[in-house]
Amino acid sequence: MLQALIEPLQYSFMQRSLVIAILVGLLCAVVGSYLMVQRLALLGDAISHSVLPGLAISFMVGGNIFVGAFIAGVLSTMAIAFIRTRSPIKEDAAMGIVFSAFFALGVTLITIIQKDNKIDLNHFLFGNILGVTGDEVRDTAVIAAIVLIVIVLLYKELLFYTFDPLGAQAAGLPVNRLNFGLMVLIALTIVASMKAVGVILVLSLLITPGATAYLLVKRLHEVMILGAVIGVISSISGMYLSYFYNLPSGPAIVLVVSGLFVLALLFSPRHGVLIPNANQKKA
DSSP, X not given: OHXXXXXXXXXXXXXXXXXXXXXXXXXXXHHHHHHHHTTOHHHHHHHHHHTHHHHHHHHHHTOOHHHHHHHHHHHHHHHHHHHHHHXXXXXXXXXXXXXXXXXXHHHHHHHHHHHHSOOOOTHHHHXXXXXXXXXXXXXXXXXXXXXXXXXXXXXXXXXXXXXXXXXXXXTTOOXXXXXXXXXXXXXXXXXXXXXXXXXXXXXXXXXXXXXXXXXXXXXXXXHHHHHHHHHHHHHHHHHHHHHHHTOOHHHHHHHHHHHHHHHHHHHOTTTOTTOHHHHHHHO
């Protein structure tokens, strides 16, 4: 058993991949907890799809794809806010309009790029964690550090805003800045996760660990901590499954975290479908 755990670590690409997996599992779970509590899962989906044209344009001009993806993610959140505040269109409809338009543009640009360059950019859609470079590990670590530090520094303000935005506004908190700042943190998290699970599957890592923890604990900081543990365990387990069974790494990670959610849904002491006491409490 120990030999099986150690075996993949002899390869440098697996060492880099596991570092990325741990960082992404931790980061997505912490940031995604806010999305899940605010019932804004669609926003995470919108931003994750919206980064695609940014990275495609960055590739075309020879720029840093992380920077391009981040800019596109921020622009998408600004577009959603503009539509929501300047028209009678509701936020969920604005998200659907923006993310579908950005995603379509990104796919179109990638198709154009592939006509002139014999390269495969599909790993941005589905992830290619086994192909990460040392520079990408560094970039991901820097992004993770920035996001986690900001969340620690603004934890109380974000907590207040998350559960009572009207009360936070009445108390004098800059709710619009907090909202925009949270959107920026989500965009950074998605950018950091691109090579691990891709822009299509990243929503699962953003939402599922927090949702699993929410079935087991009550308070937001507990959801964050347990969600981070679940995210890291799922990422590492998915990597080992990918290595030993020759599976695509991104989908393997998502399947593990989804499996843990199903177990929590069925057997959670507080909300488990198959736990009689839990069902009585809900009744």
